[in-house]
Amino acid sequence: MSADRHLRDRTEILDTVTAYFVALDHCAFDRLVRVFTPDATADFDGTACDPDRDAIIAHVSGLGTHFTLSHHQMSNHVARIDGDDAYAETYAVASLVGAGQVRTRGLRYQDHLIRTDAGWRIRRREHVCDWMRVDDLASTAPAIGPLPHPTREVLHA
Amino acid sequence: MSFSPVDDDRYLRDRLDILDTVTAYFITIDHRVFDRLERVFTADATADFDGKAVGPGLEAIIDFVTGRGKVDYPVDIVNLQLSQHQISNHVVRIDGDEAWAETYATAYLVDRPDSGPRMRTRGLRYQDHLVRTDAGWRVQHRDHICDWMRLDDLESAATSITPLPDPLHF
Numbered sequence: 001m002s003a004d005r006h007l008r009d010r011t012e013i014l015d016t017v018t019a020y021f022v023a024l025d026h027c028a029f030d031r032l033v034r035v036f037t038p039d040a041t042a043d044f045d046g047t048a049c050d051p052d053r054d055a056i057i058a059h060v061s062g063l064g065t066h067f068t069l070s071h072h073q074m075s076n077h078v079a080r081i082d083g084d085d086a087y088a089e090t091y092a093v094a095s096l097v098g099a100g101q102v103r104t105r106g107l108r109y110q111d112h113l114i115r116t117d118a119g120w121r122i123r124r125r126e127h128v129c130d131w132m133r134v135d136d137l138a139s140t141a142p143a144i145g146p147l148p149h150p151t152r153e154v155l156h157a
Numbered sequence: 158m159s160f161s162p163v164d165d166d167r168y169l170r171d172r173l174d175i176l177d178t179v180t181a182y183f184i185t186i187d188h189r190v191f192d193r194l195e196r197v198f199t200a201d202a203t204a205d206f207d208g209k210a211v212g213p214g215l216e217a218i219i220d221f222v223t224g225r226g227k228v229d230y231p232v233d234i235v236n237l238q239l240s241q242h243q244i245s246n247h248v249v250r251i252d253g254d255e256a257w258a259e260t261y262a263t264a265y266l267v268d269r270p271d272s273g274p275r276m277r278t279r280g281l282r283y284q285d286h287l288v289r290t291d292a293g294w295r296v297q298h299r300d301h302i303c304d305w306m307r308l309d310d311l312e313s314a315a316t317s318i319t320p321l322p323d324p325l326h327f
Binding site: 003004006007010075076077078080082087088089091093103106108110126128129130131132133134 | 166167169170173177180181183184239241242243244245262263265267276309310311312313314315318319321322324325
């Protein structure tokens with residue numbers, strides 16, 4: 001495989017994983033179609049979500065209603081590509097704001113992605129929360145607005 | 158000293174490989190597969206943890222992070238329920254077959270000392286000298302610096318870390 005294709009694949013896989021966090025925080029839940037295959041499945045802390053992408057989107061957008069805003073920051077991202085399959089582990093810190101408090105959660109996502117005509121998409125996700133802390137808020141914005149144009153086009157890739 | 162990439166493709170590949178090597182350190186110690194630190198360090202690597210010299214040699218580094226070593230480090234980083242080391246800022250300079258990097262990370266250390274469950278959050282910086290080997294980029298010397306540490310009350314924590322999926326083993 002050429003170095004160029006490998007770099008392109010790694011970048012696109014990272015973009016797909018990142019798009020999840022950006023779509024969630026900006027409440028662009030319909031854009032989660034850019035992240036998952038239509039037949040995707042997911043586990044959240046060992047509990048299986050109903051199968052397929054529509055159910056996953058419904059689940060995560062439902063969680064969003066418990067907080068006035070969410071802020072996810074990615075960190076470690078490792079990926080292994082084998083032809084048209086890829087496996088990744090990605091860490092993140094989620095800050096969930098509501099009722100005068102912020103819940104901070106240390107997360108890891110273990111993903112199986114496949115190469116589709118539209119680009120790399122997640123077919124299987126395991127979401128794990130390793131630790132959670134609750135702190136009083138010093139201040140918060142009232143909400144996170146939509147991505148500005150033209151940046152928002154990254155969710156339509 | 159001048160730094161100039163050989164060509165764009167090789168430079169980008171080197172940057173990604175160096176990032177993968179530095180990230181592999183965090184994955185390895187969090188998943189507690191310490192023999193895999195061979196993916197990170199040269200066989201003769203040395204390290205300095207906040208002024209405490211470790212090494213030379215990969216075995217000495219593994220002994221240190223697992224508590225088997227003779228180095229007396231003032232913070233207990235070994236007897237943990239779980240840890241997450243999360244990478245952030247990463248700057249790299251490449252010159253031929255050598256590279257120099259500074260990488261920030263936040264370490265979240267969950268343990269249960271006699272006083273009860275706690276989490277220590279640490280702001281870290283790693284200053285690395287890497288070399289290009291036949292197996293890829295490896296750290297030959299590392300300075301590990303802890304800039305700040307905080308004690309947090311935990312709402313909840315997993316009892317241990319879930320395993321690294323098989324395809325991600327290196």
